Each structure stands twice: as structure tokens, then as C-alpha cells.
Amino acid sequence: MVDKDATAAVSRSEEGDFVKSTWEVTVTSPEGVRHFPVYRTILKVPPVVLRLVQGELHFESALEVLHRREPVASGVLAVGETLRCGDWELSLHDRSGKSRAVLECFTDPFYSRIWTLHEQVTRVGRPGKRENELEIDHPTMSREHAVLSWEERGPVLRSSGRTWVDGVAAAETVLADGALVQMGDLLFQFRLLSELVLARGGLCVTSLGSFQARVHGELVTEKAWRTQAVRWMLARLALEWGRPVAVERLLDEFWPEMPEDKSRNNFNYTISTLRQVLGGSEAILRATGSLQLSPSFLGSHDLVALQRTLRVEDWGAAVELYGEYLPGCYLDWAVAMRGSLEQQVLQGGLRLLERYEASECWPEVLELGGKLHAIDSTCQRTALGVLRAHLGRGNASEGVRFYERFREHLGVELAMEPSAELAALAEQARGG
Template sequence: MGNDGCGAFELDLIGSWQLRQEGEAVRVAARQQRLIAALAVRGASFRNYLAGMLWPERPEPNALESLRMAIHLTTRQLPGLLVKNGALLSLDRSLDVDLHRLRAALKKAQASSDGASDLLQDFRDVDLLPGWYEDWVVFEQSRLQHDRLRALTSLSQRLAACGDYDAASEAAMAALEIEPLYESAVRLLFTAEMAQGNVASAFLGYEKYEAQLQMDMGVSPSEGLQRLVQECVGCHDCRTTQRLLFPGSSLGQEPMLHNA
């Protein structure tokens, strides 16, 4: 059972929680907001699981009663939005969720650099359910940050391999806005800057990373990165730099966090 012609729904979870029906914002109480958000983020879920996730501090009978009330109020106010299949709850398939669109774009960025400028814009300044501090929300926020980091690093790597070093630099910088100590992004930014002839900028960025890594974690950059930077000293030729830091065998590899 799905939306029964009562109007199309749209849900925003990025930036702020907002539900719209036929383009008009709908005021929804906090308890119902959390139920709808949980189903939008986690997908179809059993009632016991939802009750424990949304009301972890309450005994199971009380949590289930809170869930029952949230379901009742949501169904009464927003007929067609919730889909009930026994103990399993889900949202209507036609619901348009901004988080789902973002995740589709992240998946696209892992496979293609087409529309790189639009992808970069979409992946920046992403804040999932700001001001929500429940454990399940914090976990999803962290997971989304990690997915953005991987997608931006992969995008930067492919753009550099295609010779679009300016866009590669922008993607790497966007990744470093999320995690300043992400070594794969540091490597990509250094390479792209060198390939564009921005030698001072490339080495300054590396030195800042090296100093921050030492201050925050008490370790140095990986030997591989240090060796590659040293090989680039005095090498200002774009093609030579590309061969040094983008050997063909490394292209397409999964970006990895640097582990001391």
C-alpha cells in the first residue's frame, strides 16, 4: 500500500528537516519527524528495531508505545506516506528524498567524472540533520562524511588522470575540507598543483599537512608520499610530474586513509 493520490511528498534531510506535500511545507511534530527520518535513512525496518533505535533509554514496552503513537499520528496527518506491512514499516516509494539523490550522485562520482563541477557543488557544505545528536544520526552523519570523502578523492584522481588538473585540485581541496589529514587527498592536491606549475603552492600545502600531522598525531607522512615529494623537488615539468605521482598502476585504486 502506497500513496493513495493524496499528493506527492518531498523530504529534505540535508541542511534541515523539511517535508513538503505538493510543494507546500508541512509542519510535523518532532516525534513524527524522527520516525520519518529514520525510515528515510535506514529504509524499511521492523517495529522493534525502530522503537529501540528511536527511544533507546526507555523500556521496550514504553518505546513500542511511543512508536505506536508516532505511527498513528503520522498516518492521520500524512495519509499514504507510511507503508505498513505487519511488523515492517517503510515509506512510500514515490517519496523524493534529497539524501537519496545525494547518495546516487556519490555513487556516480565513483565511476565517472562527467559533470564534475556539478558534483563538486553537490558534495560541498553537506550537513545531514544538523542539531540532531542521537547515536543513530551521528553514525549516519559520519558515514555520509566518509562517503563524500571517498567520492571526492576518486573524482580528483580521475580528473587528474584526464589532465584536468584545475578541477582535480578543487576536488582534492573539497576532500581536505572534510578531513585535513586525508593523505590520499594531500597527494592528489600536491600533484595537481605541481602539474599546473604552482610549485610554491604545492610545497606549501604539503608542508602545512606535514606540520599538522606531526602536531595532531605525532607522526610523519608515509614514506611513499615523502619519497614522491622529494622526487618532485626541482621537477617543474607537468608530464614528468604526472608520471611520478600518477603511475598507471595506481589509477583506479580505492583511496585509503593514511595509517601511522
């Protein structure tokens, strides 16, 4: 069951808004069985994207799936129905009256994993002799680590293992919505599902095309950064988006050739200034030997949105979202990420271009080709697709002009000639 008013409009954020829902998606694959609570208006379960609209669960798939015995790429999934693709299967269930909250993990190897809490009493621990409702196989969790029970005063967490709530050691505590719960070395965020829409975090970051940050809607000014190191430190922490980064790694990435005492002084100043920029010490969590942005502070990040489109192979959306990662930053980690993103988006875009060509969708080829050319102006495969599109539309003269411009540009940039296939197609255009 889903509150229709809460899902009347799909959020434009990459994750969607929190909603009141008793639905749960179960995915079965060779890797095992996983459960995903439908607690946002947008849920991405590769290769499927699910969206809640007016109380209905709409799906779009990057691959053809079987729904009601018919191969489709989109539709509406009802409770009890299943989508199938090879040995992968997704089904929708209604746990009416049971779903109460979720735990979302922000630590590897369970980063972004979500567990539904729907029992009156939920025992948490490692797999073992005692049957836990929530089993988490991690060496820092004990077999009977904690118990979450719903009482008159609210959700109460009792723990016999190493547990902290909002940074304070806790043997017994009432959990508030948004509480950060650390069990062993794993950090979780506790989210109540009793509210129709929960507030999103206060930090919004843009890393593609330019670097900007907004804190509770206010743009961070150039003066506020004070140094480039402060700016790029936020970018580096935002690259992990809620996951911890080792302090030693940050020292090596930012001040690799500096004596240790000086690099640590620079590091402490940078983090202190960054906390001021973000409005307080709560925005950055510091554990033994690591730093991370507080999960409760996270709002939106265009890089996260792009990475999700790449994971589900939504190449059209990836090309639309793409922009050069952190232009002007030449630290090794930024340069490596910049090159990786460019190649992933370009290769995915070329796959989409080939599909358009095979279907002779020439206007789409020209539009996509222009965007891919902006990413890599020397890509001969893109140029080949654009030239074919001009010929396919009966505009050989425009194709020849495009080819001559590309040939000149290729010579200037790479001192090379177009491929034999591209040159032969240009000759065909001249003859036409």
C-alpha cells in the same frame, strides 16, 4: 515512440518526469535478462544513464561501451540499437501500441523493480505449470494470483490470492492511477502511462548537510516537529524511502534501554505527531509489525539521488551531491550511515582524482581536491594530489604553502606527520 512535447525538457529531479512512451530497454547480463520501460525522462541502468531529450534517447556511461562498433562514453541510442560492455548488453525496443502501465515494487527483494504491462490480459503469479505473462517468484504469491484485463471501464484487477488495493481486500476492482496494490507480502504501485506527465508525490526531504522536509511545497517548521524523535523518525523512514521497517526495530533503535510499555507509548505519540506533520494518516502505511512511507506520497530525497550516483559510479556527481548525513543526529543507525556515505564518496572521489592526475588535468585535480579536502581534511592522498597539481601548473610556492598548512592541521588533528611520499614531494617543491 515517445511524445516529443513531453520530453522537451529534462526534469531536474533525480528520477525525471513520467512520460508517454512505448519504448522498452532490455538488459542482458550473466545475472539474466531484465526489461525496463522508458516511462521517465531519466532512467538509470548501471553503468548507463539514459535521458529523453526532444524525443531522442541520450546515453552516458561510466564505463566505455560499444555503440555502432565504436567505443564511446555517450551518444544517442536509436530503436533497435545495442550498447555492449563485456558480457553486459543493453538494447532499445519499441512496443508501439502495447505499453499501457507499469507496476513498481516497494518491497524487498524486488524493491525498485518495474514491470511493464502491455498485454490486453496480464496473468500474474509465481512461476509454475501455467504460463503467466508476469512471473514473480515469491513465496507469498500463488501460481495464479491475479489477472489484470483492460475493459471499457478501465484496468480491472481480479484476484484469487491475498490481494489488497489501497488497503482494502479486493477480489475484483478497477485500478486508478497511483493505486497501491499488495499481492501477498509484496507492495506495488500501479502507474498508467496514458498521461503525458503524472504528478510527483508531496514529500521532499533533505538529509545531506542539514535535515529539512517539505510537504506539498511547504517547509515543516521547527515548532511543528515538537520533539527531536519526530524529526528523526521521519529521517529514519525516509532512509528506506518506501520500503517497510519493522516496528520492533524502530523501538530498539530509538528507545533501546526503555521499558517496553514506555517505549511503545513514545512510539505511538511520535508516529501520531508525524502523521500530523505530513498532513494525514495516508502518508504512513502500517502493516502487521511494520511501517513505511506511502510510495504515492514520495517526491524527492537528496539521499536517494546520492545513492544512485554511487551505484552507477558517477563519482563527480556523488562529490557534488555529498553533504554530512543528518548532522546533529547521534542515533546509532544515523552515525553508521553517515560514516558509510563519507567513505563511499571519498573513495570514489579519490578514484576520479587519480584519473585526472593520470591525464594531467591539473585544474580539475585542484577543484576536486578542494571538495575532497572539505569531506576529510586529513586525507593524505587528497593532499598528495593537490600538491602535484600545484607543481604541474608551475606554482611550487603555492604548493609549499598548502603543504605547510596541511602538515600543521594533521599534527593538530591526528598528532602525526605527513607520509614520506608527501614530504618528499614537498621538498621537491621547495627546490623548485
